Amino acid sequence: METRHCRFVALRLNHQPSSKKKANGNGEDRISTLPDPLLVHILSFLPTKYAVGTSVLSSRWKHIWASVPNLDFNEWEIFSPFALWKHDFSFMNFINRIVFAPLHHCCGCRVRLVPSVDHRHRHRIPSTKSSSSVDLHNHVSLFPLLEIYYP
Amino acid sequence: MSSSLEKNMLILRSSDGEEFIVPEVVAVMSKAIKNMVEDECASNTIPVPNVDANILAMVIEFCKKHDESEAEAASDLKTFDSEFVNRGQEALYDLITAANFRDVKELLDALCQNVAEMIKGKSVHHIRIQFLGYQLFEILTSNFIWNIWCDRDFD
Numbered sequence: 001m002e003t004r005h006c007r008f009v010a011l012r013l014n015h016q017p018s019s020k021k022k023a024n025g026n027g028e029d030r031i032s033t034l035p036d037p038l039l040v041h042i043l044s045f046l047p048t049k050y051a052v053g054t055s056v057l058s059s060r061w062k063h064i065w066a067s068v069p070n071l072d073f074n075e076w077e078i079f080s081p082f083a084l085w086k087h088d089f090s091f092m093n094f095i096n097r098i099v100f101a102p103l104h105h106c107c108g109c110r111v112r113l114v115p116s117v118d119h120r121h122r123h124r125i126p127s128t129k130s131s132s133s134v135d136l137h138n139h140v141s142l143f144p145l146l147e148i149y150y151p
Numbered sequence: 152m153s154s155s156l157e158k159n160m161l162i163l164r165s166s167d168g169e170e171f172i173v174p175e176v177v178a179v180m181s182k183a184i185k186n187m188v189e190d191e192c193a194s195n196t197i198p199v200p201n202v203d204a205n206i207l208a209m210v211i212e213f214c215k216k217h218d219e220s221e222a223e224a225a226s227d228l229k230t231f232d233s234e235f236v237n238r239g240q241e242a243l244y245d246l247i248t249a250a251n252f253r254d255v256k257e258l259l260d261a262l263c264q265n266v267a268e269m270i271k272g273k274s275v276h277h278i279r280i281q282f283l284g285y286q287l288f289e290i291l292t293s294n295f296i297w298n299i300w301c302d303r304d305f306d
Contacts, residue, residue, distance in 0.1 A: 029284040030244045031266070038251055041259070045267035056275055057283060 032060045040067045161188070162196040163211070169204035170196065173211055180214040182254035202249045206242070209235075210249055213258050236265040240282070 031039075043051040043065055051065045065071075159175040161184070179185040184197060199207055213235055220228050236243070243262060250259040270278060279285040 029282075030240060031282045034244060034247060035251075038247060038263070042263045042266045042270075045264050046271055050271055053275070054270070054278070057278060 032058065036064060036067070039064045040069075043068045044070055163207065164196050164198050165202055165204040165207040166200050167203050169207075171207060171211055173215075174218075177211065177214045177218050180217065180255055180257070181210075182256070184253065199253065201252055203245075206245045206249045209242070209246060210253065210255065210258060214255065217257055232261045233265075236261050 034042075039061070043054060046054075048068075048071050051068050051071070054061045055063070055065050160172055161175050161178045163171045163173060163178065163184075165171070175188065178197075179188055187197060202210070216231055216235075217228065220231070236246075238246070243266065247259065247262045247266070250262060270282070273281070276290050279290060280287060
């Protein structure tokens with residue numbers, strides 16, 4: 001069983017196209033050669049859903065979206081109270097990890113209707129962030145029923 | 152040489168040595184060149200390394216249009232922008248690099264907007280093939296292997 005497991009992992013890794021050369025009919029992978037800030041700038045014109053979706057393209061794109069300054073989780077259907085109930089802590093942890101990521105030097109990340117962002121991490125929001133538009137505090141009272149999610 | 156020129160003209164030299172004579176008002180749409188002019192280190196010819204003649208001509212065309220149509224309707228400018236950025240990917244990425252390097256904000260925004268429009272709403276496979284230069288068979292094979300990997304049983 002062990003050997004079989006390992007064999008498949010090896011195959012999968014071999015077939016990761018990111019580790020291959022990129023010469024083909026379309027021309028090589030030009031867009032990934034752009035520097036990070038430019039990719040971030042491009043992603044900032046996309047709706048958040050598509051911007052985050054680019055993280056699965058290749059290893060180069062995995063963390064690019066996290067630096068996009070205007071992430072907006074407001075439009076996601078996951079924000080319905082029922083979805084929040086269903087996914088209980090996973091989504092909350094997701095938002096926590098984005099907003100409080102040490103590398104995330106964004107100036108405005110709009111996270112609305114999140115009543116459950118961890119209180120204990122509030123002090124880690126730099127003043128520049130909290131003053132612009134990470135207004136998590138104001139939206140706490142929108143779902144008083146969900147306040148039970150506070151740790 | 153500069154004495155024969157008008158006072159408000161600048162010479163830009165691209166990386167392959169071609170020279171463009173542009174009015175100063177057009178050239179200073181690039182923040183990098185504007186800084187050079189303000190610091191008065193742009194006496195004669197301004198070298199624009201990393202940008203070849205084709206791309207530089209395009210950038211100058213864009214800046215000229217934006218300078219002329221300052222007073223015109225914004226919708227005209229919008230249509231010009233959308234036509235201007237409608238190019239092949241090669242030129243597009245060269246332009247993005249040049250606009251970033253020369254710090255031309257309007258051009259950079261228009262170009263990035265265009266790339267974003269192209270990416271928007273496409274599937275992962277589509278983006279991989281169209282932008283990241285993946286072959287179709289790569290995607291098919293990796294999917295095939297991935298399916299086997301997911302359907303495996305642990306008995």
